[in-house]
Amino acid sequence: MIVDAARGAPLGTDAQSPPSELVQLLTPEGERVEHPDYDVNLTPDEIKSLYRDLVIVRRIDAEAVALTRQGELGIWASLLGQEAAQIGSARALRTDDMAFPSYREHGVAYCRGVDPLDLLGLFRGVNHAGWDPKEHNFHLYTIVIGSHALHATGYAMGIQRDGTENAAIVYFGDGATSQGDVNEAFVWSAAQNAPVVFFCQNNQWAISEPLEKQSRIPLYRRAEGFGFPGIRVDGNDVFAVQAVTKKALENARSGQGPTLIEAYTYRMGAHTTTDDPTRYRLQAELESWKLKDPIERVKAYLVKNEMADRTFFDAIEAEAKGVGSDLRKRCLELPDPEATAIWENVYATEHPMLADERAGFTSYLESFEEVSR
Amino acid sequence: MSAETLTLSRAMNEGLRKAMENDPKVLIMGEDVGRLGGVFRVTDGLQKDFGEARVIDTPLAESGIVGTAIGLALRGYRPVCEIQFDGFVFPAFNQITSQLAKMRMRSLGTLELPVVIRIPFGGGIGAVEHHSESPEAYFTHTGGLRVVACSNPADAYTMIQQAIECPDPVIFFEPKRRYWDKAPVDRDLANAAPFDKAVVARPGEDVTVLAYGPMVKTSLEAAQADEGHSIEVIDIRSLNPLDEETVLASVRRTGRCVVVHEAPVFSGYGGELAARITEKCFYHLEAPVLRVGGFSTPYPPSRLEDHYLPDLDRVLDAVDRTFAW
Ligand SMILES: Cc1ncc(C[n+]2csc(CCOP(=O)(O)OP(=O)(O)O)c2C)c(N)n1
Ligand SMILES: [Mg+2]
Numbered sequence: 001m002i003v004d005a006a007r008g009a010p011l012g013t014d015a016q017s018p019p020s021e022l023v024q025l026l027t028p029e030g031e032r033v034e035h036p037d038y039d040v041n042l043t044p045d046e047i048k049s050l051y052r053d054l055v056i057v058r059r060i061d062a063e064a065v066a067l068t069r070q071g072e073l074g075i076w077a078s079l080l081g082q083e084a085a086q087i088g089s090a091r092a093l094r095t096d097d098m099a100f101p102s103y104r105e106h107g108v109a110y111c112r113g114v115d116p117l118d119l120l121g122l123f124r125g126v127n128h129a130g131w132d133p134k135e136h137n138f139h140l141y142t143i144v145i146g147s148h149a150l151h152a153t154g155y156a157m158g159i160q161r162d163g164t165e166n167a168a169i170v171y172f173g174d175g176a177t178s179q180g181d182v183n184e185a186f187v188w189s190a191a192q193n194a195p196v197v198f199f200c201q202n203n204q205w206a207i208s209e210p211l212e213k214q215s216r217i218p219l220y221r222r223a224e225g226f227g228f229p230g231i232r233v234d235g236n237d238v239f240a241v242q243a244v245t246k247k248a249l250e251n252a253r254s255g256q257g258p259t260l261i262e263a264y265t266y267r268m269g270a271h272t273t274t275d276d277p278t279r280y281r282l283q284a285e286l287e288s289w290k291l292k293d294p295i296e297r298v299k300a301y302l303v304k305n306e307m308a309d310r311t312f313f314d315a316i317e318a319e320a321k322g323v324g325s326d327l328r329k330r331c332l333e334l335p336d337p338e339a340t341a342i343w344e345n346v347y348a349t350e351h352p353m354l355a356d357e358r359a360g361f362t363s364y365l366e367s368f369e370e371v372s373r
Numbered sequence: 374m375s376a377e378t379l380t381l382s383r384a385m386n387e388g389l390r391k392a393m394e395n396d397p398k399v400l401i402m403g404e405d406v407g408r409l410g411g412v413f414r415v416t417d418g419l420q421k422d423f424g425e426a427r428v429i430d431t432p433l434a435e436s437g438i439v440g441t442a443i444g445l446a447l448r449g450y451r452p453v454c455e456i457q458f459d460g461f462v463f464p465a466f467n468q469i470t471s472q473l474a475k476m477r478m479r480s481l482g483t484l485e486l487p488v489v490i491r492i493p494f495g496g497g498i499g500a501v502e503h504h505s506e507s508p509e510a511y512f513t514h515t516g517g518l519r520v521v522a523c524s525n526p527a528d529a530y531t532m533i534q535q536a537i538e539c540p541d542p543v544i545f546f547e548p549k550r551r552y553w554d555k556a557p558v559d560r561d562l563a564n565a566a567p568f569d570k571a572v573v574a575r576p577g578e579d580v581t582v583l584a585y586g587p588m589v590k591t592s593l594e595a596a597q598a599d600e601g602h603s604i605e606v607i608d609i610r611s612l613n614p615l616d617e618e619t620v621l622a623s624v625r626r627t628g629r630c631v632v633v634h635e636a637p638v639f640s641g642y643g644g645e646l647a648a649r650i651t652e653k654c655f656y657h658l659e660a661p662v663l664r665v666g667g668f669s670t671p672y673p674p675s676r677l678e679d680h681y682l683p684d685l686d687r688v689l690d691a692v693d694r695t696f697a698w
Binding site for chain 1: 404405407408409410412430431432433434436437460461463464499500501502503639668669670671673674675676677678680681686687690
């Protein structure tokens with residue numbers, strides 16, 4: 001074995017794999033293909049509804065990017081390119097299943113009924129999260145990479161003990177698979193046979209680091225070593241993602257334990273709005289992934305099969321536009337929190353030191369008003 | 374001596390480059406430190422010039438970054454680890470506090486771990502949660518670690534080289550909101566203060582303000598703005614070990630002291646300073662040592678950080694209170 005000392009990886013190994021390992025039901029050209037283990041049976045209306053979700057979340061995302069450019073948000077992590085991975089998997093969930101997102105899961109949030117406005121608070125800096133996780137069965141965004149994989153596992157252990165037929169799903173990236181917490185979650189879920197689905201969106205990059213910096217084998221194959229199934233799905237194929245996730249969730253709910261799904265996709269945008277990907281990746285790579293766009297292929301399928309016409313696409317476009325401009329308007333109206341919010345929700349009950357700090361700071365602020373009067 | 378004007382980020386970069394040129398055992402490791410040059414560009418161009426074996430884009434795993442740095446150090450290397458943001462050091466906490474800090478003592482002095490852990494710290498950049506924290510007290514509380522914080526480009530350039538040369542593990546805090554501040558940098562290390570010494574950043578007569586990292590600039594601005602009092606500002610630079618001599622000499626002269634940091638006041642580093650000064654300068658003090666810092670809460674959403682972070686007014690308010698005693 002010849003090892004490239006600097007990179008640490010044996011020459012010839014890499015974390016990519018032949019396309020045959022990828023579950024795909026809809027080609028980039030919009031051709032429906034068969035797979036021995038997976039199938040979807042969607043009515044034209046259901047397909048149109050998936051299309052609508054894909055278009056709307058892309059629009060929400062684009063609006064947030066624009067709001068950031070204009071200084072209305074501090075930062076934004078764009079989901080561009082990952083719409084199918086998110087919509088497909090989230091649409092496979094039941095409302096009483098529980099989802100644990102990282103920070104890019106705006107499409108999942110949308111499917112869980114979270115008002116997109118509530119996603120903006122964190123990025124605008126008016127709160128750390130704007131939604132009630134219990135209301136939506138959609139946990140808070142987790143920024144510290146990988147931590148929530150253990151939360152999802154523990155939550156799934158709770159489901160198990162309650163004896164209800166539910167599952168938890170946790171979203172994380174390719175980079176996150178290197179974290180200790182994620183690997184511990186694999187160990188725990190296997191040892192406990194916990195009803196959890198690990199949904200890894202392999203978008204090929206962890207900020208500037210390509211997948212090869214994290215793994216020598218395709219990520220889905222990690223699962224085998226932990227003792228549960230792993231599967232790689234075309235993350236830009238909303239049909240396949242939905243089918244694969246559905247099955248993994250059903251397995252979890254029926255006592256067959258965890259599954260790792262690697263949704264093979266691509267981060268079409270920058271890591272966040274503060275990142276400059278031209279420093280580390282080639283335009284050609286982006287161009288090749290453009291041809292695999294998750295939305296275009298559904299559109300092609302709908303057109304080919306005469307399930308939708310111009311009127312439909314125009315109507316969706318108009319609706320998405322409306323969602324975007326409404327979001328913009330409401331974002332600009334978001335009030336800044338009061339200074340005293342600093343001391344809120346830190347403890348369950350009034351904390352004497354915090355109360356003192358708050359009182360002291362309030363009178364300190366008032367002293368300025370007196371001066372200016 | 375030629376002194377070129379550099380940003381703090383650039384000065385760090387040049388200091389690292391110098392250390393790598395001087396000693397082939399110096400390695401850089403961290404997330405995105407290679408081709409990207411780090412999210413703050415501190416390691417810009419180093420991988421290009423020193424190769425991937427010396428500038429390592431690591432897997433996304435902080436415990437691994439510090440744990441493998443310990444192993445590399447055991448093998449004779451001098452790793453300089455970058456933790457991308459303050460809030461992400463905690464996955465490495467075990468490796469730092471239980472392993473890195475204790476190895477010398479556990480080995481009866483036979484093992485040495487010259488590992489530097491660079492942590493951009495503090496708030497004021499409008500970031501989301503976990504990107505604005507000041508975790509220094511966790512590390513100053515841990516025997517076996519040296520903890521330093523630079524406040525300006527000149528110190529960034531010299532202190533990082535001194536930290537790399539140091540045989541002990543060093544936690545090296547960088548004031549992230551000051552990365553783009555510019556100042557002249559003297560490249561002659563012979564002119565530099567040792568990195569475990571505090572410096573008087575601005576001499577004064579009436580009151581001593583102690584600060585480090587990002588709060589040095591804030592304190593200097595406060596001193597400048599105060600027409601009523603002559604404020605002496607000391608840049609602590611080395612939090613552990615503390616340069617008591619410089620600090621105590623100043624307070625004995627002024628009789629008043631205000632400590633400023635971004636970290637929460639409660640159980641913060643300022644508490645140690647206040648206690649020590651009270652013990653050792655009791656008869657010189659005209660007023661209790663006052664502390665200005667963050668609140669006893671998690672770091673707030675960024676639209677509230679201007680309230681949370683000490684600013685010129687809060688420093689001067691404390692200064693006034695020491696005179697009203
Ligand atoms: C513990 C921790 N370390 C570092 C970071 C900084 N960071 C934020 S995102 C990121 C890359 C994540 O890559 P990946 O897991 O592939 O997810 P993606 O952003 O591509 O969706 C890094 C290093 C962090 N948030 N948490
Ligand atoms: Mg990624």
